[in-house]
Amino acid sequence: MPHTLIQPEYRVEIDYDKCHKCGRCVQQCGWGVYSFNERPIPDDSKCRACHRCVTYCPAHCITIKKNDLALKENPNWPTDLRKAIWRQAETGGVMLTGMGNDKPYTSYFDHLVLDACQVTNPSIDPLREPMELRTFLGRKPDSVQVEANGTGGFKLKEGSEVSNNVELAAPIVFSPMSYGSVSLNVHKSLSMAAQRLGILMNTGEGGLHADLYPYQDNVIVQVASGRFGVTPEYLNRGAAIEIKVGQGAKPGIGGHLPGEKINKEVSQTRMIPQGSDAISPAPHHDIYSIEDLRQLIYSLKEASGYKPVGVKIATVHNVAAIASGIVRAGADYVYLDGFKGGTGAAPQIIRDHIGIPIEIAIAAVDQRLRDEGIRNQASIIAAGSIRSSADMAKAIALGADVVAIGSAALMALGCHLCQGCHTGCCSWGLTTQKPELTRRVDPEWGAERLTNLVHAWSHELQEILGALGVNAVESLRGSRERLRAVGLDEQTCKILGVKPAGM
Amino acid sequence: MTFEPLLERMPVDRLPSLSDEAGVGERPRYREEASFKIHGGCGLMGICDESGALMSGEDAIRAMAVQRDRGNGLGGGFAGYGIYPEFPDHYAFHMMFHDLKAKEEAEAVFDQYFVVDLAEPMPTRPVKGISDAPLLWRYFLAPDPHKLESSDMSAEDFVVHTVMLINSSVDGAFVASSGKNMGAFKGVGFPSEIGHYYMVEEYEAHTWVGHNRFPTNTPGWWGGAHPFTLLDWSIVHNGEISSYGINSRYLEQFGYKCSLGTDTEVAAYLFDLLLRRHKLPLELACKALASPLWSEIDRMPEEEAALMKSLRAVYGPGMLNGPFAIVLGFNGGMVALNDRIKLRPLVAARQGTKVMVASEESALREVLDAPDKVWMPKAGEPVIARVKGMDWPIHGDLHLSASEVSCAVTGAEDTCDTAEVNN
Numbered sequence: 001m002p003h004t005l006i007q008p009e010y011r012v013e014i015d016y017d018k019c020h021k022c023g024r025c026v027q028q029c030g031w032g033v034y035s036f037n038e039r040p041i042p043d044d045s046k047c048r049a050c051h052r053c054v055t056y057c058p059a060h061c062i063t064i065k066k067n068d069l070a071l072k073e074n075p076n077w078p079t080d081l082r083k084a085i086w087r088q089a090e091t092g093g094v095m096l097t098g099m100g101n102d103k104p105y106t107s108y109f110d111h112l113v114l115d116a117c118q119v120t121n122p123s124i125d126p127l128r129e130p131m132e133l134r135t136f137l138g139r140k141p142d143s144v145q146v147e148a149n150g151t152g153g154f155k156l157k158e159g160s161e162v163s164n165n166v167e168l169a170a171p172i173v174f175s176p177m178s179y180g181s182v183s184l185n186v187h188k189s190l191s192m193a194a195q196r197l198g199i200l201m202n203t204g205e206g207g208l209h210a211d212l213y214p215y216q217d218n219v220i221v222q223v224a225s226g227r228f229g230v231t232p233e234y235l236n237r238g239a240a241i242e243i244k245v246g247q248g249a250k251p252g253i254g255g256h257l258p259g260e261k262i263n264k265e266v267s268q269t270r271m272i273p274q275g276s277d278a279i280s281p282a283p284h285h286d287i288y289s290i291e292d293l294r295q296l297i298y299s300l301k302e303a304s305g306y307k308p309v310g311v312k313i314a315t316v317h318n319v320a321a322i323a324s325g326i327v328r329a330g331a332d333y334v335y336l337d338g339f340k341g342g343t344g345a346a347p348q349i350i351r352d353h354i355g356i357p358i359e360i361a362i363a364a365v366d367q368r369l370r371d372e373g374i375r376n377q378a379s380i381i382a383a384g385s386i387r388s389s390a391d392m393a394k395a396i397a398l399g400a401d402v403v404a405i406g407s408a409a410l411m412a413l414g415c416h417l418c419q420g421c422h423t424g425c426c427s428w429g430l431t432t433q434k435p436e437l438t439r440r441v442d443p444e445w446g447a448e449r450l451t452n453l454v455h456a457w458s459h460e461l462q463e464i465l466g467a468l469g470v471n472a473v474e475s476l477r478g479s480r481e482r483l484r485a486v487g488l489d490e491q492t493c494k495i496l497g498v499k500p501a502g503m
Numbered sequence: 504m505t506f507e508p509l510l511e512r513m514p515v516d517r518l519p520s521l522s523d524e525a526g527v528g529e530r531p532r533y534r535e536e537a538s539f540k541i542h543g544g545c546g547l548m549g550i551c552d553e554s555g556a557l558m559s560g561e562d563a564i565r566a567m568a569v570q571r572d573r574g575n576g577l578g579g580g581f582a583g584y585g586i587y588p589e590f591p592d593h594y595a596f597h598m599m600f601h602d603l604k605a606k607e608e609a610e611a612v613f614d615q616y617f618v619v620d621l622a623e624p625m626p627t628r629p630v631k632g633i634s635d636a637p638l639l640w641r642y643f644l645a646p647d648p649h650k651l652e653s654s655d656m657s658a659e660d661f662v663v664h665t666v667m668l669i670n671s672s673v674d675g676a677f678v679a680s681s682g683k684n685m686g687a688f689k690g691v692g693f694p695s696e697i698g699h700y701y702m703v704e705e706y707e708a709h710t711w712v713g714h715n716r717f718p719t720n721t722p723g724w725w726g727g728a729h730p731f732t733l734l735d736w737s738i739v740h741n742g743e744i745s746s747y748g749i750n751s752r753y754l755e756q757f758g759y760k761c762s763l764g765t766d767t768e769v770a771a772y773l774f775d776l777l778l779r780r781h782k783l784p785l786e787l788a789c790k791a792l793a794s795p796l797w798s799e800i801d802r803m804p805e806e807e808a809a810l811m812k813s814l815r816a817v818y819g820p821g822m823l824n825g826p827f828a829i830v831l832g833f834n835g836g837m838v839a840l841n842d843r844i845k846l847r848p849l850v851a852a853r854q855g856t857k858v859m860v861a862s863e864e865s866a867l868r869e870v871l872d873a874p875d876k877v878w879m880p881k882a883g884e885p886v887i888a889r890v891k892g893m894d895w896p897i898h899g900d901l902h903l904s905a906s907e908v909s910c911a912v913t914g915a916e917d918t919c920d921t922a923e924v925n926n
Contacts, residue, residue, distance in 0.1 A: 121743035121825050122846055129844060130796050136816045143781035144791075144813050154784055155806050162816040370756045376817070469745035469826075471844060472794070474819030481748025 005086040010049050011065045012042035018061035025053035025062060030427035030437055031420070048418040052427035084348075097348040098421025098431065100249060100385055100407055101340045108359035108488070109391045112498065115482040117469035124466045131462040132472040135402055137173075137200075137240065138165035138308040138332040140376045164308045164332060166239050169198030170458045171396060171473055174450075175337075175383050175406030176222050176244065176312070178204030180257045180266045180278060181344030181421065182410075183438035184211065186430050189413060189446025191215035196447065197454050202404070205244055205255065205280060207269040208234055220310070223300065225254060226280035228270035232303055240308040240332070241300050243293070245284070248341025248358070248384040249351045251314030255280035256345060261424050261433045294329035301330075308332035315339060315361035315384065316354070320368035327369060327378040335404065336361050338384020342407040344431055345422030358384040359398060363496045366399025366478055389460035398496065399478040412453040413446050545729070545741035546573025546715040546862040549830035550870065551837045551888035554856040557585055560703035563711035566859075566866040567694035570715055573741075573862055576632070578716030578728035579697040580689025582680065582737040583708030584834050591684045593620060593643040594662050599725055600638040601675030609669050609676040616665055617644040630700040633692045637677075637725055639701075641686070659734060666733070677726040682735030685834060689714075689728035697728075709890050712832040714739035731767045735834045738774070740767040741862055742827025742847050753820035770829055773821050785838055785887065791818040793843045793883035830860060836889040845882035852877040858888035 014025075016039060026034040033046045034053070047064065054062045071079060084095060117123040124131070145157035174190050181204065188211060190201040195218045202220040203212075207229015212219065221238030223230050235241055246252065257278035267274040287293050297309050311326045312335035313319070323334045338358025343351060362382050369375040382400035385407065386392055392403045411417070414428035421431035429440030465473065468482055476482065484501040485493045493500055548566040552558060563581050587595055596613075600606040613619050625639035646661050654661055666678045680687035685708075688701035694715045698704070714729035730737035744750060744766040751761040751769055757780070759772045770792075777788035791814045795803075800811045815822070826846030830839045839860040841849045851860045852867040852874040859867050860880075867877060880886050 117745065121745050124844070124846075130798060132797050134797050140817045142817075144783065144787075144810075144817050146783065146787060146810065149806065153807070154787055154810065156810050156813055160813070161809060162813045165816060370752060373756050375756055469743075470824040472819070472822065472824060474815075475746035475749060475822060475824035477749060478752055478820065479746060479748030480752075 004090060006083050007069055008044035008047065008067050010044060010047045011067050012044055012047050012053075013063045013065060014040060014042065015059075015061040015063070018059045020059050022058060024056050024058060028052045028056045028427060030425040030432065030434075031423075032425075048420045050416045050418040050420070050427050052416075095348040096345055096422045097351060097419050098343060098345055098423075099417055099419045100342040101352050102419070103352050105340070105357065107385075108357055108492070108496065109387075109394050111486055111488050112359070112394050112483050112496075113486055113501065114390075114393060114397070114464060114468065115484070116467040121469045123469050124471050126459075126462040126466040129466070130471055131465055133170040133458055133461060135168040135171040135473060136162065136165040137168055137310075137379045137381070137402055138162075139378055140165070142376060164306055166200065166308060167198075168200065168402065170454060170461070171400075171402045171477075172392065172454055172457065173199050173220070173381065173402055173404050174201040174409050175342075175404040176202035176204035176220070176242065177344070177406055177410075178206030178222075178228075178257075179209055179269055180206040180228075180261055180433070182431050183429060183433060183441065184209055184265060185438050185441040185443050185446065186410075186413060187212060188443035189441060189450055190409065191219060192443060192447035193450035193454070194218035196451050199454065200239060202242065203229075203238070206257075206266070206278075207271065208237060209265065209269045213237065222312075223296075224280055225282070225284045226278060228272065228278060228280075231271075235300060235304045235307075238304075238307065240310060241304060242310045242312055242335065243284075243287075243296060243300070243331075244312045245287070245293075246312065246314035246316075246337065247343060247346075248314045248337030248339050248355055249343030250346040251316050251339075251350070251354045252282060253346065253350050254282040258424065263433050266433060290325045290329055293326065297330045310335055310379075310381070312337060312381075314341075314354075315356050315358060317356060319356065319361045320364040323365040323380075324368050324372055324374070327374050331378055333379040333381055333401070334365065335381040335383065336365060336400075338382070340385035341383055342385075342410075343421070358382055358386075358395070360492075360495060362395055362398040362400050363480075363498075367497060370478075389457040389464070392457060393461055393464045393476065394483065396473065396477050397479055397483050398498075399480070401477060408453065409450055412449045413441060545717055545739075546570035547729075547739045547741050547828065547830055548713045548859070548861040548866050549711065549739070549832060549837045549839055549888075550857060550859040551710040551890065552857050553836070553888055553890055555585070555709050555890050555892065556856070557707035557709055558711065558857075560698065560706045560708065560711065562870045563713045564695055564698035564703055566861055566870050567698065567713045567715050569865045569869045570861065570863050571693055571695065573717060574693055574715030575717045576693050577691060577718050578689070579692055579694030579714060580687060580728045580730055580739075581694070581698055581701075581703050581711060581713045582685060582687045582730040582732065582739075582832055583703070583706050584685045584710040584735070584832060585708045586686055586706040587643070587684050590620070590643045593645055594681055594683055595686050596642040596644060596681050597625065597679040597686050597688070598640045598642065599677040599679055600640065602638070605673060605675030606638060606640065608673045612665060612669055612673065613642060613644060616647055616650050616661070617642075618647055619644055626702050626705070627700050628702055630692075630696050632696045633690065633700045636690060636700070662734065679726065680730075680732040680737070682732065682737075683834065685735050685737075687730050687732050687737060689730065690725045691728065710832055710834075710837050710888070712737055712739050712830050712837065714741075727765070729767060730832070731765075731771055733771070733775075736771075736774075737832045738767055738771045738829065739832075740770055740827060740829045742766060742829065742842065743825050744769055744823050744827060745825025746823060747825075749820050750823065766827070770823060770827070773823070774831060776821070777818070786885065787814065789838065789840050789885035790814055790883070791821060792823045793840055793885075794818075794822050795883060796843065828862065834890075835893040836887070838888075839880070839886040841880055841882055841884070843883045849880055849886075850877065851880050851886045858886065860886055 026036050031046045034040045049064050145160035146154040147157045149155040179187050191212045194201040195215045205224030216237040220240045222242045224244040259275045259277045310333035311331045339355030379401040381402045382395045383404035386403045426432040429437040480497045483498045485498045621643040690697050729739045754772050777783045827842045828847040828849040848862045850864045853876045854871040854874045
């Protein structure tokens with residue numbers, strides 16, 4: 001019997017006339033595609049089209065092509081479904097994958113267009129005029145209380161300061177990605193960039209490595225169901241604390257970091273034995289209801305001297321009601337992770353079929369919080385496939401305070417979205433703990449690329465604001481009047497709170 | 504449509520059926536000027552004599568006449584303060600009626616709740632260019648003391664409820680202004696024509712505001728002209744609030760409903776929210792609506808920077824972004840405010856105790872023969888004129904919910920339906 005019925009997804013073609021026979025491809029490939037016998041010999045079945053070898057080949061002689069084997073056409077049985085069945089018939093297991101949902105669901109961002117000023121109000125040139133992106137993350141009071149300051153002016157009434165807010169230079173943060181799922185060099189790149197940019201990175205659930213302490217004022221420390229690396233010291237180091245209830249790529253599912261990824265450093269940071277699997281339970285075992293969440297929120301506030309505490313949830317059907325409950329439970333921000341959000345490892349069936357789109361979730365949550373008069377009590381962070389500054393601007397116009405980027409940040413560091421994070425063999429040295437791979441990311445290089453990316457998006461957001469004729473991002477936030485829908489049905493427009501183009 | 508919550512608080516026999524015996528033409532519901540947002544530009548003026556000395560309305564008309572090109576004849580108006588010295592404590596209702604039936608119905612409301620001390624047609628004269636005027640009447644009213652007492656409301660609340668009742672449930676009737684010792688004179692036409700039509704030059708006031716409208720689309724409705732008023736405050740506005748979308752959603756959170764679709768309405772409610780409900784001093788309300796830039800805040804002394812930072816963090820969604828110049832008039836004076844990077848014109852002048860603002864300097868020069876000082880107010884820096892010895896703050900003891908305020912001003916029924924007491 002054949003070893004497998006599944007044919008390789010890609011063809012690795014080497015132009016041997018050009019090939020230097022240097023063996024660089026053999027060395028670069030983390031998946032073990034190449035062997036070397038006088039010249040590199042590829043094994044197509046291992047290739048994930050991550051382009052590491054292509055990028056580093058000095059002769060530019062490697063081409064990766066789709067393996068275009070014809071299968072009897074049947075739209076009801078796309079190739080990936082047939083392959084899944086063959087694979088499961090071989091293994092009997094749950095199929096794992098990495099990164100975000102790759103199914104062709106509608107992107108509502110791509111059906112929303114932004115406004116611009118013409119004649120009746122002027123657009124503003126961001127190259128000549130101030131264009132403000134400063135954003136506050138956290139709970140705001142209903143009103144500002146003032147008293148006379150004794151010299152004819154006014155000052156804040158004592159105790160009415162906007163406390164416990166984190167000030168961000170731009171409405172963007174890095175998504176939680178744990179040390180363990182990504183390498184320490186990735187964490188260093190993110191935290192260095194966050195500090196330079198005046199924004200935040202997020203530890204994810206894997207604790208805070210000591211090397212990141214110098215950047216702790218730009219770090220959100222996460223508390224997830226596994227409680228890895230959570231100590232009073234850890235809670236006090238971060239700028240904010242985040243309770244992770246769910247993740248867009250795997251709502252209702254816990255986490256599983258295989259023992260191979262738990263080396264000495266990861267084991268120390270997570271406070272678990274080296275080589276043991278790190279299992280995060282599906283629910284927090286001390287949160288079985290909203291009142292339990294409230295207790296945990298306030299426990300964390302007490303333990304940290306009342307730092308802002310946010311709650312991250314996957315966007316599911318009742319997201320508006322859930323978010324409202326979270327705000328009423330005392331959270332300073334709600335982190336909404338849409339169903340296209342990435343993951344280091346998740347069952348493919350969960351990733352691709354559970355949850356709702358982030359655009360819809362932002363609209364529903366923002367409106368619900370306004371209806372209940374509590375929108376000012378918490379910020380909204382929106383994540384789950386924010387792919388460009390346009391997505392960011394549209395998310396903000398729908399009602400998000402801040403967007404979070406994970407996949408885009410990894411792409412800045414070299415990721416090609418090959419979806420092999422869960423294997424621990426990332427050729428780009430991102431989602432791996434193998435020292436020969438992780439050293440491929442120089443934190444200084446990584447920080448510069450991340451800084452460039454966020455600067456570029458910030459400039460683009462400023463251009464958008466200028467075209468809209470406003471000079472501060474708070475004037476776009478929740479301003480759905482500046483959005484129009486193209487090609488969306490009436491009900492969807494209603495849910496998004498957006499008029500169709502032409503109205 | 505029911506008014507149960509309202510009627511409970513203000514017991515009244517159900518108004519007569521409004522559907523029968525309609526007057527000439529279709530009776531408009533003065534509740535919504537347009538279902539879409541109205542764009543436009545404008546010219547404006549405001550003048551205040553801080554000594555309380557009175558000035559003829561002719562000054563206001565002249566100031567607007569030289570700014571004629573800033574409008575297109577689809578709206579002009581004035582408001583004067585101190586114009587009714589013989590009725591200083593009465594609420595002066597300036598009314599617009601589509602027909603006699605609307606007048607009868609509105610008067611039935613007045614008779615029910617108020618002592619009407621004088622009811623008369625608004626003095627007008629025929630002016631070329633002004634046509635299609637509604638019936639214009641004015642009433643000097645004092646709340647019926649028994650009704651007021653049994654209503655358990657302040658007099659201001661009582662008046663606003665009445666305005667709300669008329670604007671929302673009497674088809675074809677609209678309250679143009681309802682303050683004490685003040686009045687709005689507005690309509691469709693150029694301001695100089697509207698001013699002469701209402702014989703504004705015959706009135707004397709310590710504070711005048713004026714407006715010339717250039718809407719890019721409008722049904723040309725008399726009630727839609729500026730000033731926009733409630734009780735004794737009035738707003739004239741030149742601008743386009745580019746942040747309208749979030750400003751109106753922010754206000755909704757506090758119970759206001761922005762149903763007129765005009766920027767002026769948003770500005771008016773924001774002033775109401777900040778001054779009356781959140782009790783911010785006028786100077787700080789202006790700073791919240793036209794916030795200083797972060798680069799300025801970062802250079803401020805610590806105490807001031809902390810205050811400005813809080814104002815921006817809390818009132819960011821209410822910040823008026825985009826080009827505007829605005830004048831808010833009230834019985835204690837006026838305040839003029841520009842947007843945060845001065846995208847619309849506003850010039851100011853002082854001559855003795857007179858403070859004047861206008862869109863164009865020509866207006867200042869037309870009215871003030873020898874100004875001590877003419878200056879261009881900086882972006883976001885309010886020009887404040889306070890009449891000596893007059894009450895401060897702006898309006899009295901209002902305890903209405905936001906939705907009641909919006910309903911009173913716009914007459915939109917649905918605001919009353921969802922009246923939640925958010926105070």
